[in-house]
Amino acid sequence: MGAAAAPATSSLPSLASLSSPPELPGEPPRDPLASTRRRRLGVLMALLLLTMAAMLASVALGARTISPGDVLGSLLTDVDSTDATVVRELRIPRTLLGLLVGAALGAAGALIQGHTRNPLADPGLLGVSAGAALAVVLAIWLGGVQTVLGTVWFAFVGAFVASVVVFTLGSLGRGGATPVTLALAGAAMSALLLALTSAIVLTDARTLDEFRFWSVGSIAGRDTTVLSAVAPFLLGGLLLAVAHARALDTLSLGVDVARSLGQHVTRTRFIGVGIITVLTGAAVAAAGPIAFVGLVVPHVARALAGPDHRWLIPYAALLGAALLLLTDVVGRLVLRPAELQVGIVMALVGAPVFIAIVRRAKLPAL
Numbered sequence: 164m165g166a167a168a169a170p171a172t173s174s175l176p177s178l179a180s181l182s183s184p185p186e187l188p189g190e191p192p193r194d195p196l197a198s199t200r201r202r203r204l205g206v207l208m209a210l211l212l213l214t215m216a217a218m219l220a221s222v223a224l225g226a227r228t229i230s231p232g233d234v235l236g237s238l239l240t241d242v243d244s245t246d247a248t249v250v251r252e253l254r255i256p257r258t259l260l261g262l263l264v265g266a267a268l269g270a271a272g273a274l275i276q277g278h279t280r281n282p283l284a285d286p287g288l289l290g291v292s293a294g295a296a297l298a299v300v301l302a303i304w305l306g307g308v309q310t311v312l313g314t315v316w317f318a319f320v321g322a323f324v325a326s327v328v329v330f331t332l333g334s335l336g337r338g339g340a341t342p343v344t345l346a347l348a349g350a351a352m353s354a355l356l357l358a359l360t361s362a363i364v365l366t367d368a369r370t371l372d373e374f375r376f377w378s379v380g381s382i383a384g385r386d387t388t389v390l391s392a393v394a395p396f397l398l399g400g401l402l403l404a405v406a407h408a409r410a411l412d413t414l415s416l417g418v419d420v421a422r423s424l425g426q427h428v429t430r431t432r433f434i435g436v437g438i439i440t441v442l443t444g445a446a447v448a449a450a451g452p453i454a455f456v457g458l459v460v461p462h463v464a465r466a467l468a469g470p471d472h473r474w475l476i477p478y479a480a481l482l483g484a485a486l487l488l489l490t491d492v493v494g495r496l497v498l499r500p501a502e503l504q505v506g507i508v509m510a511l512v513g514a515p516v517f518i519a520i521v522r523r524a525k526l527p528a529l
Contacts, residue, residue: 203468203474206467206468206478207474207477207478207481210478210481210482210485211481213481213485214262214481214484214485214488216485217484217485217488217489217492218258218262218488219231219234220488220489220492221254221257221258221261221488221491221492222234222250222254222255222258224492224495224496225254225492225495225496225499225502226495226499226500226501226502227245227246227249229246229249229250233246233247233250234250237250237251238250238251238255252386256385256386256387256389256390257382257383257385257491258488259390259394260382260385260389260390260393260449260450261382261450261484261487261488261491261505262484262487262488263390263393263394263397263398263446263484264382264397264446264449264450264453264487265456265483265484265485265486265487265488266397266401266480266481266483266484267397267400267401267442267443267445267446267480267483268286268442268443268446268453268456268457268460268483268487269456269457269460269461269464269479269480269481269482269483269484269486270400270401270404270442270476270479270480270483271286271400271404271438271439271442271443271446271457272284272285272286272456272457272458272460272461272479272483273404273460273461273464273465273472273475273476273479274404274407274411274435274438274439274442274476275288275289275439275457276461277411277414277415277435277472277475278342278345278411278414278432278435278436278439279342279345279346280342280415281342281346282462283458284346284458285454285455285457285458286439286442286443286457287353287443287452287457288346288349288350288353289325289326289329289330289345289349289436289439289440289443290325290326290328290329290348290349290352290353290356291322291325291326291439291440291443291444291447292322292353292443292447292452293325293352293353293356293357293360294321294322294323294324294325294326294352294356295318295319295321295322295325295444295447295448295452296318296321296356296357296360296374296378296452297321297325297356297357297359297360298317298318298320298321298322298324299314299317299318299321299374299377300360300363300364300370300374301317301321301363302314302317303369303370303373303374304363304367304370309373311377311384311385311389312388312389312392314377314448315389315392315393315448315449316392316448317448318444318447318448319393319396319444319445319448322440322443322444322447322448323440323444325352325356326436326437326439326440326444328352329345329348329349329352329436330345330348330433330436332344332348332351332352333345333347333348333349334429340429340432340433340436345432345436377451378451378452379451379504379506379507380450380451380452380453380454380504380505380506380507380509381450381451381504381505381506382449382450382487382491382505383502383504383505385449385450389449390449392449393445393446393448393449396441396442396444396445397442397445397446399441400438400441400442400445401442401480403438403441404438404442404476404480405473405476405477407434407435407438408471408472408473408475408476409472409473410426410431410434410435411431411435411472412470412471412472412473413426413431414426414428414431414432415470415472443457450505450506451506452506453487453505453506453509454506454509454510454513455509455510455512455513455514455516455517456483456486456487456509456513457483458513458517459513459516459517459520460479460482460483460486461475461479462517462520463482463520464478464479464482486509487505487509490505490508490509490512491505491508493508493512494507494508
C-alpha cells in the first residue's frame, strides 16, 4: 500500500479570502476600525464647521444686517458704532446662549433615548419641562417675579425637584428604576404638573400674560447675566454627558450583561437622570421649553454616528446647537424688523422633519 494521498485542499481559497477583497501588491493591510474612525472624525469636523457657520449667521443677520468684516472689527477692536453695540451687547450673548441651549437639548435627547430605550423620548419625558413651568408660574403668581433672570433660578429648581420625584417613583418596586417605570412616572408627573400650571394661569390674568412669553421658547432678550447664570450648568452637563457615554454603551447591551461587566445599573441610571436634569433644566430655565430639538436631533446623529454614544452625544450636541441657531436666524428674517420666536419656528420645522424621518425608515429599536 502506498502512502495515503494528502488532502488536496491547499489550492482552494479560504473563507477569509472570499469574504474580503484582494489586497494589491505593496498595499498596506486594511483596518476597518481605522477607516470608521477617520470617517467619524470627518463628520465631526463637518459638524463643527456647520456650527461655526451658524454662529456667524446668528451674529451677522437679523433686523439689521452686519457684514462679516464689521463683525470681526467689532470683536477685535474698540470701535464705537451702532453695529459694534448690536454685536457686543445683543447678538453675542444671544448666539452663545443659543449655542449652549441647543447643544444641551441635543445631548439630553440622546441620553434620554438611550436610557429609556425609547426612540420617541425627549428630555421633557422625565417631567423636567413641566416642573420648570410650574415653578415659573408660582414665582410670577406668588412672588411677583417679572425678570428673565428671576425666573431662571425658579425654573431650574422646579426642574430638579420634578426629576427627583420621577426617579423616586420609578425606583419603587422590586426591579428598581427601569426604562418603563421611568417613562410611566415621568408621563404621570408631567400630566399632574401641567394640570396645576393650567389651573393657576387660567385663574390669574397677570400670571398668564407673564407666563406666555416664557412658555413660547425664545433666546431673545437674554443678556450676559442670564448667560453667566446658566453657562456653568450647561458646560458642566455637556462634559458629564460625554463622560457618561461609555457607561451608557455598556447599559445598552442589556441589564444582565452590564451587571456581569461590573456596572452598577441603578447608579448609572441615577447619574444619567441627573445629567439630563442639569442639561434640560438649565436650558429650559434660560430659553423656555423648546420642542423637537431633543427629539429629532438624536435620530439624525444616530444615522451619522451609529449606536456608539461616544460619538453620538457629541454629534447630537453640535447638531442641536447648529439647528437652534439657524432656526433663530430664520425667525429674525421672516418678519423683520419684527421676529418670530425660535420655539415657534422650531415647531414649524421640527414637526415635518420628524414625520419625514418616521416615513422614510422605521425608528430604530434602542
